[in-house]
Amino acid sequence: MTPAPQLSARVLCIEDELTLLADLQEELCAAGYDVRVASSVAQALIVLDDFTPDLVLCDVMLGADDQPDGYALHQHIRQQRPDLAATPFILLTALGQRSDLLQAKRLGIDDYLVKPVDYDLLLATIAARLASVGRVRDSQAFSRTELLGRMRDVFAQLPGAVLLCDGDGNLLHANHQAQALMQEHGLWRVDAKGRLEWPYALPAALQTLKQNIAELSQCATGVRRVQTLEMRRATDAVLLGLLKLDGAEHAVAAQQLFALFVCSAQSRPVPEVEALRLLFGLTRSEARVARLMAQGIRSEAVAEALGVSVATVNFHLRNLFQKTGVTRQSELVAQILAAGWTLPEMAGDCR
Template structure:
């Protein structure tokens, strides 16, 4: 049974607790150490309690099977008597539920006893943003029950766990927003390449990846971006150097543009080079310093036909025609693609003009490409 621990041990465990939000399975290392330290059977951290509408989010120390977790999430959470504990206070099961009630409960007999759990130590944490988390440490019937010393030791970690959860929530929120914005840029068919302070590639999006795989005007050499002809590459390096100097000097964001020839003879790529402003407290290496935006005139619009149809109240045939025109086809080419006569295509186009309020084909193309349809 755990009685005390050294400052060094506490420091290591605390480090793993704060490292938890960055682990592939959050807090796995900390929970495993806590499991070993308390000589427990399991340690469970419930980041989001299950409900009738949601399975919740649970992390266990090594040893708890997926079947047990699924069984709790799908059924037994409703029968668990060891819930709604005083906020931030460490308590034992014995303090919360009588021995007789525990032994006679369906939760114990059908769920806990089969996996060898008898004693439980826990705390509930309600964060400032309204989240409810639960930490549970369990031992088998053959092990000693939890005592005040155990409660005091777990209590040392509770406020730090709350702060770590806040960090996890903030990181998740930022990552979700980043993915949303990255997805929007992908839908606009704009390649994005982020460089660090040394001009090395840090990150690319899907559109940029495709352009780099084609090696037609863009390619990677020794983690650096190479563009177009030698003359293009020289100009590109100048623009990147200028953007880096602007960033390091704390100057306003520099935006430069250039065209890049493609060996295949396809339409030139358009490139924007922009410095990334540093945050006030930015430190360290490998930070985003320059962003490269790449447009390919031959990229087709990714606006889904169903969304175009819904936005402008078009028929399926009208939406198909509108999308072909938005992707650069002439009316004759679009009618051939759809297998319809030119007169039928013109009738669809007149109806589309009436519904969208435009009078020319170029205006229709601009309306579609500037609408939220491209974000669908």
């Protein structure tokens, strides 16, 4: 008995014999599939621009000998369309020799049907292939759900804010500290499509974040990046630690999983003076200046709080740049905030 087709499963059918192509389309549509057709590789590539098939059925020979054949289309899909990596590719051909079958298998063709078309066998093969892919996808979805559950438990124990998202920026989870940043400070938000947004970040910083995530998508699991997410006010800068948690290299964005560790004055208390002094090798005066600036206090107010001139504050600021290895105030603030993840609070004040 032929398995029932998946609900509205999408099939791309490529055949240069137009009468046979029409018959294939009619049979597949009658079986409940959503079918798109093409008579050449060039036409198939156009169809693929706005149609993502669940299965591809393709003739081997398509037109003249100098035209791309079914093997060429298969190679293009496997190399250029990672989103179709698991999509079954079935060849339909008049070449029924054992050597032809072996060649197809060696090249990674999923199934090989010989003309004249046995439609019962064709429909059974398509249904079986789609069912097999469905089981794999269900298993992968279960594994991803398990992983997300474990990550939620881990991040709930961390002292700082953590966001989980996929490669498209869709928010999957925010721990308690991250939710507080949204509810109390509006540092981030989710748009109508469920994508993570940083409403106060500078455009250049957002572009860097997008680029970093795209590059991490091509890396192995466990690779990390750190970047400063600069805000409209330099003192509001956020340090983001990006960690790839899941997703094969070159997998589509929706299959990637990232953790974003958020360091800001709101997500973690600014380290005490003594902690900053020990971590960065600062003088006590430099540590006081650094701590006040990380709290969003301007140079003039820092000078007043410490009872020194603005020139003295600027002198300490230059020393801070040199000792922390940064060149901008926003980067300095982010460095200081990041220390809040690693150092315990120590005795000391900012006065």
